[in-house]
Amino acid sequence: MVEVRETELKVIVFQLKDEEYAIPVQQVRSIEKVQHITRVPRTPKFVKGVINLRGVVTPIIDLRERFGIESQSFNEQTRVIIVALGEIEVGLIVDAANDVLDIPVKSIEPPPEVIEAIEADYINGVAKVGKRLLILLNLEKVLDAEKSVLA
Amino acid sequence: MSQYLEIFIDESKEHLQTINEQLLELEKNPEDLSIVNEIFRSAHTLKGMSATMGFEDLANLTHQMENVLDGIRNHKIVVTADLLDVVFSAVDDLEAMVNSIAEGGDGKRDVHEVVQQLKQIEKGEVPSFASETKQEAVNTAPALVQTYGEFEYNILQQSKEQGFYAYEIRVKLRADCLLKAARVFMVFEVLNQAGEVIKSNPPVEQLEEEQFDQEFIVTVVTKEPTEQIYERIMKVSEIEEVVVHAIDVDQFKSAQEAVPKETEVVAAQESEEVAVTVEKTEQKEKETAHKQAAANKTIRVNIERLDILMNLFEELVIDRGRLEQISRELNHPELHETVERMSRISSDLQNIILNMRMVPVETVFNRFPRMVRQLARDLGKKINLEIIGAETELDRTVIDEIGDPLVHLLRNAIDHGIEMPEVRRAKGKPEEGTVKLKAYHSGNHVFIEIEDDGAGINREKVLQKAINKGVISKQNVANLTDKQICELIFASGFSTADKISDISGRGVGLDVVKNTIESLGGSVTIDSEEGSGSIFSIQLPLTLSIISVMLVEIQHEKYAIPLSSIIETAIIKKEDVLHAHHQKVIDFRGKVVPLLFLKDVFEVPAVKEEEDFLSVVIVRKGEKMAGLVVDSFIGQQEVVLKSLGNYLTSVFAISGATILGDGQVALIIDCNALIK
Numbered sequence: 034m035v036e037v038r039e040t041e042l043k044v045i046v047f048q049l050k051d052e053e054y055a056i057p058v059q060q061v062r063s064i065e066k067v068q069h070i071t072r073v074p075r076t077p078k079f080v081k082g083v084i085n086l087r088g089v090v091t092p093i094i095d096l097r098e099r100f101g102i103e104s105q106s107f108n109e110q111t112r113v114i115i116v117a118l119g120e121i122e123v124g125l126i127v128d129a130a131n132d133v134l135d136i137p138v139k140s141i142e143p144p145p146e147v148i149e150a151i152e153a154d155y156i157n158g159v160a161k162v163g164k165r166l167l168i169l170l171n172l173e174k175v176l177d178a179e180k181s182v183l184a
Numbered sequence: 185m186s187q188y189l190e191i192f193i194d195e196s197k198e199h200l201q202t203i204n205e206q207l208l209e210l211e212k213n214p215e216d217l218s219i220v221n222e223i224f225r226s227a228h229t230l231k232g233m234s235a236t237m238g239f240e241d242l243a244n245l246t247h248q249m250e251n252v253l254d255g256i257r258n259h260k261i262v263v264t265a266d267l268l269d270v271v272f273s274a275v276d277d278l279e280a281m282v283n284s285i286a287e288g289g290d291g292k293r294d295v296h297e298v299v300q301q302l303k304q305i306e307k308g309e310v311p312s313f314a315s316e317t318k319q320e321a322v323n324t325a326p327a328l329v330q331t332y333g334e335f336e337y338n339i340l341q342q343s344k345e346q347g348f349y350a351y352e353i354r355v356k357l358r359a360d361c362l363l364k365a366a367r368v369f370m371v372f373e374v375l376n377q378a379g380e381v382i383k384s385n386p387p388v389e390q391l392e393e394e395q396f397d398q399e400f401i402v403t404v405v406t407k408e409p410t411e412q413i414y415e416r417i418m419k420v421s422e423i424e425e426v427v428v429h430a431i432d433v434d435q436f437k438s439a440q441e442a443v444p445k446e447t448e449v450v451a452a453q454e455s456e457e458v459a460v461t462v463e464k465t466e467q468k469e470k471e472t473a474h475k476q477a478a479a480n481k482t483i484r485v486n487i488e489r490l491d492i493l494m495n496l497f498e499e500l501v502i503d504r505g506r507l508e509q510i511s512r513e514l515n516h517p518e519l520h521e522t523v524e525r526m527s528r529i530s531s532d533l534q535n536i537i538l539n540m541r542m543v544p545v546e547t548v549f550n551r552f553p554r555m556v557r558q559l560a561r562d563l564g565k566k567i568n569l570e571i572i573g574a575e576t577e578l579d580r581t582v583i584d585e586i587g588d589p590l591v592h593l594l595r596n597a598i599d600h601g602i603e604m605p606e607v608r609r610a611k612g613k614p615e616e617g618t619v620k621l622k623a624y625h626s627g628n629h630v631f632i633e634i635e636d637d638g639a640g641i642n643r644e645k646v647l648q649k650a651i652n653k654g655v656i657s658k659q660n661v662a663n664l665t666d667k668q669i670c671e672l673i674f675a676s677g678f679s680t681a682d683k684i685s686d687i688s689g690r691g692v693g694l695d696v697v698k699n700t701i702e703s704l705g706g707s708v709t710i711d712s713e714e715g716s717g718s719i720f721s722i723q724l725p726l727t728l729s730i731i732s733v734m735l736v737e738i739q740h741e742k743y744a745i746p747l748s749s750i751i752e753t754a755i756i757k758k759e760d761v762l763h764a765h766h767q768k769v770i771d772f773r774g775k776v777v778p779l780l781f782l783k784d785v786f787e788v789p790a791v792k793e794e795e796d797f798l799s800v801v802i803v804r805k806g807e808k809m810a811g812l813v814v815d816s817f818i819g820q821q822e823v824v825l826k827s828l829g830n831y832l833t834s835v836f837a838i839s840g841a842t843i844l845g846d847g848q849v850a851l852i853i854d855c856n857a858l859i860k
Contacts, residue, residue: 069848069849071741071846071848071849071850072788073828073832073835073838073851074742074786074787074788074835074837074838074851075786075787075835075836075837076832076835080832082849083828083829083832083841083849083851084849085843085847085848085849088498088499088502088843089826089829090826090827090828090829090841090843090849091829092828092829092831092832106194119666120830121829121830121831122829122830122831123829123831125468136669176831
């Protein structure tokens with residue numbers, strides 16, 4: 034779960050199809066434009082390959098594929114969000130990175146029973162900020178599930 | 185404090201290593217006092233350092249050890265294998281303490297027992313062991329406690345022939361005994377009436393000066409029976425306990441034989457090689473002088489800094505590749521010249537940095553003599569370990585990994601290879617088996633060989649076992665060469681020992697050895713002749729971080745194949761591809777080599793038209809070969825090996841990645857995984 038001690042949570046907001054998602058800023062290393070991706074054979078389909086991130090070979094996951102949303106070709110808006118979780122560092126391909134927001138912890142609600150297209154497993158909660166609805170991503174689950182796939 | 189702590193730990197480890205080495209040396213030449221002095225110096229420094237740093241237990245134990253060494257130095261204590269066992273165990277304790285400190289512990293340890301034993305040795309007593317079994321061992325083999333020279337042994341023998349009995353008498357005085365020297369005198373008086381005192385421990389002079397605790401041992405020859413001797417001594421007052429033990433000279437001979445024989449063998453060898461030995465010592469002296477001179481000019485650098493330097497340099501190598509590419513594209517002569525110059529300089533720099541990370545294999549080898557000694561004692565075998573080329577250097581990353589495989593192979597050689605002394609004698613071999621550990625450079629590789637003059641590999645037994653264990657099917661047996669049969673012992677779940685011993689034989693060792701070495705980019709082979717021994721030969725790359733590769737293109741994707749696995753490249757006409765058992769093969773220099781289409785293996789999206797010629801990279805894994813079919817060869821290049829990170833672990837047939845001159849990532853193909 035996200036830390037509840039502080040009253041506000043700083044998040045990076047990104048777009049995937051019609052939905053807006055959020056990742057706590059502590060888990061984000063940087064946001065990059067799409068560059069040449071080297072395909073890695075015999076890995077799950079959502080693993081797009083690896084990139085050269087300033088000398089570090091970094092794996093890239095296509096979040097659309099990961100969540101089973103139909104894929105679209107990359108455009109000017111497409112971004113790679115480099116996230117770090119413990120020893121693991123990966124890039125997530127998203128449609129666009131929109132915003133950095135402080136959301137009040139109080140506004141976060143547990144994930145609703147049914148969420149369109151995405152398994153509730155990957156979600157920590159939903160936050161309402163003004164008219165926007167932000168889906169808080171559970172990074173552990175997003176990254177962990179594939180590890181078992183690979184193993 | 186912490187900065188001193190690091191130095192303290194490093195230096196302590198060095199001193200302990202010196203002590204270990206010199207103790208082994210001392211065991212071979214118990215008379216050589218210069219060795220004792222060497223140990224004493226190291227122990228003394230260690231004591232001083234640990235006292236300064238406030239590690240009391242460490243200082244105390246070292247102090248106790250120092251006392252014993254001092255005794256040896258002053259001829260008060262005789263060096264025996266048992267004594268060395270105690271000192272070795274003390275060193276083990278010291279090592280454990282230093283390690284505990286290094287891991288952030290307080291370096292405390294219960295060393296009561298060892299300290300007690302050391303104290304007893306110091307006082308010239310038989311160390312009393314806490315455990316019952318060891319006590320028995322001491323009782324049944326008193327010869328090891330009271331040591332006898334050739335002269336005393338002759339007396340014992342002659343006395344026996346003349347009908348005398350030999351007794352070893354242990355006399356313990358009462359704790360409150362006031363005039364110990366007087367009591368000793370009275371005991372000697374009594375014994376001299378009954379027979380003749382041959383030897384005492386501690387020596388008579390020390391007994392007279394009361395330089396002993398409460399106990400002493402006297403060896404006498406007499407015609408009187410045990411009981412009478414016992415009663416006579418008990419008549420002396422203030423004596424607490426007397427133990428009279430009859431010495432069977434013959435039995436004593438066999439028990440004793442081990443020690444002098446060993447020295448004899450050594451002596452014989454020495455006399456044969458006098459000239460060589462002299463030369464060697466001279467050389468050694470030169471080496472030490474050389475080492476000392478070199479030592480003055482070195483500084484300690486934290487390994488982390490070297491790693492950082494290496495990483496930075498790797499970045500440079502990537503940019504170098506990029507520059508080379510740009511200059512080729514622009515074809516500007518001055519740029520070309522500058523880039524070429526820079527490339528040369530950076531190659532030199534690369535050599536220097538790689539050399540800086542090189543560590544002599546000595547750091548791994550130097551723990552083996554102790555291990556071999558212990559194993560030999562445990563197994564009741566006689567083994568001489570020869571280490572050759574300990575100064576050979578290897579990259580630190582390889583050094584860190586190579587220790588365990590070598591331990592496995594050495595244990596294997598000692599446990600399975602070298603026979604028991606009786607067996608060896610029966611076969612007409614010297615009782616003492618020889619295990620040679622040899623390291624040397626050759627080309628871009630380092631070779632480490634473990635050679636024993638033991639039983640060798642019994643091919644029949646190996647085959648039988650392999651069939652029983654399902655490692656190989658009966659049909660395939662006929663096609664195997666001798667070498668291939670030997671290599672079966674590397675298969676997992678294989679063990680040829682008739683009974684499982686503590687040391688090896690659970691069949692988990694050798695396949696792990698093979699895997700570890702292959703994961704380092706090396707290989708291991710066996711050469712064995714039944715009856716006369718085996719050689720295990722390990723080939724390792726000099727470094728792991730920068731490797732030479734062949735870049736190839738498969739459709740639009742670039743892959744790198746390590747040069748170390750490539751035999752050669754070839755372009756083959758499509759018509760020359762043959763079919764055998766649903767497998768495409770080619771006839772390559774008279775050998776049938778299966779083809780692997782990397783396009784299919786790596787599921788590369790097809791974009792290009794098929795051509796009439798196949799570009800094939802012939803790679804090998806040990807004896808096996810395969811032809812990897814690619815679309816085109818790009819060329820040979822030095823690249824920096826990078827890991828795929830912690831997320832993508834265990835990707836099939838990919839051992840890592842590298843960054844090319846244009847900044848793109850190319851995957852490195854793991855040929856070992858492709859060849860089954």
